[in-house]
Amino acid sequence: MKRLNRRTRLLILTAVTAAALICMYVLGLAIPDEAVEGSFLEAGEPPSFEHIFGTDSLGRDLFTRTIKGLSLSITVGLVASAVSAVIAILVGLAAATGIKGIDGFINWLIDLTMGVPHTILIILISFALGRGFTGLLAGIAATHWCSLARLIRGEVLQLRSQQYVAISRKLGKSNRWILAHHLLPHLVPQLLVGLVLMFPHAILHEASISFLGFGLPPEQPAIGIILSESMRYLSAGMWWPAVLPGAALVLLVLLVDKLGDELKMILDPYSAQE
């Protein structure tokens, strides 16, 4: 009975975290672009009741811009993590086929991806795709799959050596059947957790790269762009465009981290039993 309570409590906590993230996301989408347009009469105002994050040098309300930016971050994080996860699945499964050459090649590929600093690789990919939004997405997706691929490879190799898999094989089940009935049920929770844990990294990279000036046009409300703009007015003592949107981003990352931990506790039967 108590265990059920604890599990229920965990589920509620997870739901609350997820709901907070969804709210942020939807709110960002719901805010019309016009709401972000400011007036010069209100330029550079410090935080007040009217503008809780203050306004920027063009008089735009920073809170609405931040929310829109966070919503954009979530989009980038989701898409990039999802693509990264697909790459991870394919690579991980391929490595686990047991063919020595493929496994060796994939290890080398992972070393290669980890060998170039991610920031540089994303800049390069972004440049290749014309410095646009797609380039940013592709860059982040291309750099985040390694650890998950390794995890999947290890997991599949371990599962393959299990007796019930060997017995299924002896019973004449096809590879596809084994994949669907024995491997996927174990892999899906791992994948889900891996995906959520990848998410904060993706968001942080998105912010970093757009801060450097890649990915999005300057009028877009990405957190990186807001912070990049804020640098120009920092010496004038305008602290709010630098501090508050950044803090909001940290809050988002922490929330997603928390969601990842909670999901892990729900899905991973080992840690859930402790």
Added chain:
Amino acid sequence: MEQNKNTILEIHDLSISFRMYDSRFEQTELKVISDLYLSVSPGEIVAVAGASGSGKSLLASAVLGLLPANASLSGHIHYKGQELTPELQKNLRGGGIALVPQSVEFLDPLMKVRSQTGGRDKAKTAERTRVFKRLGLPDDTENLYPFELSGGMARRVLVSTAMLSSAELIIADEPTPGMSLEQSLQALTMFRELAREGRAIILITHDIDLAFEFADRVAVFYAGTTVETAPASDFKQGPRALRHPYSKALWEALPQNSFRPIPGSQPYPGDLPKGCLFAPRCPMRTAECMEHVPPVRQIRGGEVRCFYGS
């Protein structure tokens, strides 16, 4: 409580429980040792014998004050007539009490043997050379890392740490498994020598045969309590000289005797019987055994925790 001044160590009614967390919010107490008694005098070897899971190994940690943080302890331990307080334990570690652990895992894997057996100090080096020679360890053993030692060498190095100490009480935790018969005999002979120097030795072992052979007295553990202590000679004589039904059963179960195991199994610490811990498996049990814990009684120069022991 009356203390025998001649004993080095006396344990009365010792109980050890572990707080286990089922989840973040629940905790349960696991009683691993209950109402245990034991005593050892200078020059004496007391073997503590019992199946695995009978709480033998925890005994050493309890005496040395090295139980994990989630353990709680009740009862009395006296060292040379003094109540064993945490401060006293702290002084006795590395002084009056020495531990001979089970395996090479107890040596720091990245530290050469020398540093773990006294270091480079001149007097220590001379002493170590002497002890190593006596144990038949090659000269360059001190320059080896633990992973370079063979199983037998590792055990002798562990024994040497006790010999190099000035401890009056040595607690040896399973010093023989993995050794050949010859090596075991050699190791046990060393313990006998240590006892002759006037040290008291507690030999924790599940090898009952060796316990009979080498100890002066044998304490039989069952489910975390002492069911009987008796002179080793009684165990050599056979079940009729023994007092507790479990000791008798243990004797019967030996390969050279009738090799007949006792039905059932030791109770799990979280699920101990209410009365005598052995009652559920005892052929002689009565309603009283199931209800009450029997007191310790002195019979024919031994002690037994049984209503019907004779």
Added chain:
Amino acid sequence: MRGRFFNLCSALIKNGMKILSLLLAVSIIAFVLVTLSPIDPVQQYILGLGTAISQEQREEIEEYWGVGEPPVECYINWLTNVLRGDLGVSSLYRRPVADIIGERFLSSLALMVSSWLLSGIIGFSIGCLMGMRHGRFLDRFLKKVCYILSSVPTFWLGLVLLLVFSVWLGWFPIGFSSPIGVLSGDVTFGQRLYHLVLPAFTLSLMSFPNIALHTRQKLVEVLESDYVLFARARGEGNWDILRRHGIRNILMPAVTLQFTSFAELFGGSVMAENVFSYPGLGSAVAAAGLNSDVPLLLGITLFSTLFVCVGNMVADLLYAAIDPRVREAVE
């Protein structure tokens, strides 16, 4: 002894081969990526150099990039030049890329080395502290701090530090590795150091949680080990245990981890350099990407790969050379 030397050599050769294969692959991928770009490198390059370009220069550039030849030949052409040490000329800085990298790498190196050491020392010490107090309040508090810090983007941390220490307190300059208006030759060591403090501190704050959490974890494992139990039984106190067994068993894994973190270090320095306008490779690579300075972008990509791989190799070799168990296993 001879066997050990031989083994180190063979490990060195093996690692060297791997690094070469990785560098070759990176050069191909990077080249393909910039070729794919809708931004035409040669066109951008010429645009970057401005209108005052003679026909002669144009031909020289087109020859360097192999304009009009098939891509494979272009690549081979470029690679041969690179192997000869000719990385091309940066359109942004109008100087040979090799010179720019050499110069800026020294600046970056000062930044990375100082923050690498700082984060290593702080991280290891805090990790030891957490491990020794594990489960207590201090441990839980520091663990929270570490988790929060690892969720903070480097550049934002830099911005906040810049705001606090340079704008509000006025303790440090707002940017540049040397005072403006002073010739680079006249910049004193003290001035360089003064401009280095904030970026290095930012970078260390970003990377110490990782090493601290790792050290904590390892120390807790050591403290719960059988050999520490035995050491306690022989009378060793907490401090002895940490000094004799803890550090001995956790220092090497920590140092190895620090060497394998060169990629994060480099990535972090890109961000820190851009926030603090510090003239290293990181600010150059962002500028190169934004201004389509292809030779510089390619040059820094290759160089940073080399940097990361060397770090990994050092970690590998260090491990093989120092841990007696690995040493034995190899022999």
